[in-house]
Amino acid sequence: MDSDKTYASCESRIRALVYSYDPTCRHGQVSSIRVGPARPVLSVSRGSVIGRPAAPERHPYITHVANPGELMWEKDFYELSVVAGRQEGMITGAQANRLGVGTAALDHLRGVGLLSELDWDVHQLAGGSLAPRFAYPYAAWLAIRPETFRWERPDGPLDVVLSHESACGLHGLGSVAAPLMTFTAAEELPAPRATRIHVSRLSPEDVMVHRGVLVTTPLRTLLDLVADWVEHAHIQRAVTDAVRRDLVDLRVLHEGMKPLAEEHDYPVDGPEFVGYFMPHLQPGSLSVRNLRAYAALVSGERVAEVRPRVARVLAEARHAFGSPVAGESGPDEVLSRDLAAEIVGRIGWD
Template sequence: MASELFQQLTSVAAGQSGLVTGAQAARTGLGKAELERLSSGGLLFELDWDVHQLTSSPLAPRFAYPYAAWLALAPDKFASERTRGDAVLSQGSAARLHGLGAVGAPVMTFLAPIQRFGRLPRAVEVNVDKLAPPDVMVLGGVTVTTPHRTIVDLVRSHTDHGEVRGAITDAVLRDAVDLARLYDDLVPLADHHEFPAEGPEFAGYFLPEVDPASLSPRNRRALTAVVLADRVDETERALAAALAKVPGGDRADAQTVRTLAADIVGRSEQV
């Protein structure tokens, strides 16, 4: 009977990356005493928050702890009974999962569309906010905000600017974000959060040690457009005027012209 119960527990845990809560185990017929015996037998161990991990689980701690926190938010429900978007890892916790900078994360932070959870596990917080589908991804089985949304949320949550700087630098160097889009989304926050919004000052503040040559083509062009916006605007107008004189040139996509202008300026200025 015990063997059958453990097999049932294993089946449940298999759909949860090898993790199971005490409440879930109780639903399969395994109480605290049985879990302790299985733990003593080396078959599982308590990871945290009354969440247990099978020793056969391949999930590394980097992913296991946030996933355990997500399970602990609704410990009596199986993952298949929940929507992964009901709580999404965010802010400093998301930055750590992505490996962006060295952001402090004293608590495991989630975003949820509504506050539907009761008493929260220790060292876990849930903030209410809406997330669009493009803001969410799955990394190592953990539902998490994208690097772009993570950085925006770090700023909004008054994270130390030095930590934000490290996160932005890593994200840009790894091409995990589009610098042009990120800059557009951060500029409206500049006054309230006290960082420079003007292109050259913004780049000097958040990307002081970035070598443009180390960037992807899209982010090198974006950095050029941020730092040398006037030059790019001037070149874009000249290109548009030249194309207007070519048959069919007026049908050129505006974004394509802008991209070409940034590429030309970047190369000429060695940005």
């Protein structure tokens, strides 16, 4: 969320700030509030007072006719807004201190409704666009390195990443209980209250940004749940949601879960794997890639029967178009496998 949107969403709150410092100022007397990207000002102009037009006076940050000196916090609010506009509308107390904005200013801005405290010393500007489902994880993420601005933090997997049950909740997978906000980091870090930090190295393929929050991918999240001994009933619902919504490739998920099967006591053979983790999944609603994977797992023998016929059709098509015939391990091998699985899937479950 950029700073201009942050300012625009705060117009009514800025009016409240103006009125809190000048009780004589009424809604009918403040004709406009302008927040312009061209220069760093919050410009408030006031109309006529007691029937007489008033020429606005200029102030470095807010233009206000009556007693501009009373508006003591406008510069602080501007400084906070610039930073918060680059941090999903949020700022920590430690970051505010780096900007020279003290506790008294934060207390006042909270009192007039321009700030709200989401987490331990993490504040959200009024009008922030993130829903609570995304705002609270982001606030917890900021709280882990409270003095560091977002653009100063390490990139991607080198930073702290929302993971495990908390990532499951962010992605909307199943209904895994998450009493603590859980993150993964490459090094040990102090954990704020109600926060747990796993120490593990993530690859770039394991990490994504979802609604502003740095989080493990659905695939990595599911594998983490298994490795962390989460109850299988919770994992089953999460896996079903992820496959049904095409957030993971079922073929890749199955391969990733194979090495964990013996230690965590679940079946790995195709039909048993699907029946154990996705007993209520309707294959007809799946994406093409997951329908193919589902058919290969559940009806591998039928796919193997259809595959040579598909390969012959592909070879005939290549001959008809004058294309060179692909080798056994070439693209036709993969294509014939995928098409055979899709045919079985569509005929078997449509």
